Amino acid sequence: MARKTLVSIAVALVAAVGTTTVAQAHQGPGRGFLKTYPVASRLCAKAAAGKLPASLQGSAAQITAACTTLQSSLKTAKDTYNAAVAPLQQQAKDAINALRTACQQAKAANDWNACKAAWDTARAKLTDIAKQAKAAQKAYHQAVEAARKAFWATVKPLYPAATPDKTTTTTPAATLPKLPAQSLLGLAFGRHFEATGHRHGHH
Secondary structure, eight states, X not given: OOHHHHHHHXXXXXXXXXXXXOOOOOOOHHHHHXXXXXXXXXXXXXXXXXXXXXXXXXXXXXXXXXHHHHHHHHHHHXXXXXXXXXXXXXXXXXHHHHHHHHHHHHHHTTOHHHHHHHHHHHHHHHHHHHHHHHHHHHHHHHHHHHHHHHHHHHHTTTOTTOOOOOOOOOOOOOEEEOOOOHHXXXXXXXXXXXXXXOEESOO
């Protein structure tokens, strides 16, 4: 088999494998805290600088403690999320690499069905990985929201004039490899596909 036939599989995969954003909470602690809790973070900055409004001076210790807890909760949520997603990113890369290897071997044997079977396996794996990543994202949001509610449950009675942070819309985002189109792989085997995925053309 000519070297270029193996290369064609690799090129097809490299060309098709993009990235899909699913999850990542890798933000600096300061910036992440500010974006996630804009109102609370400003109040906490004032507490840290000793510049709370006069009406809150007597509650400085309580507010400082609430801020410390809020920041710690956010860090824990991020760490938990990243710990869950990191292995999923590696598993996704491994699935794509396995697909590449299987299709290169299938090309050497002129066996399109083996490549297609590998593609089906990779699709199932990546679908499952994406579901797990979304579950981790949901858990992150739940933890961040619980921390927000707990903070304001403490602070609002001390500072009735404050307008609490709204439910956070901050979304962790990381990249997972995207499955290449089956039709693009098929071209390396001399096969052509309709937009629906049905094969036509020469065999």
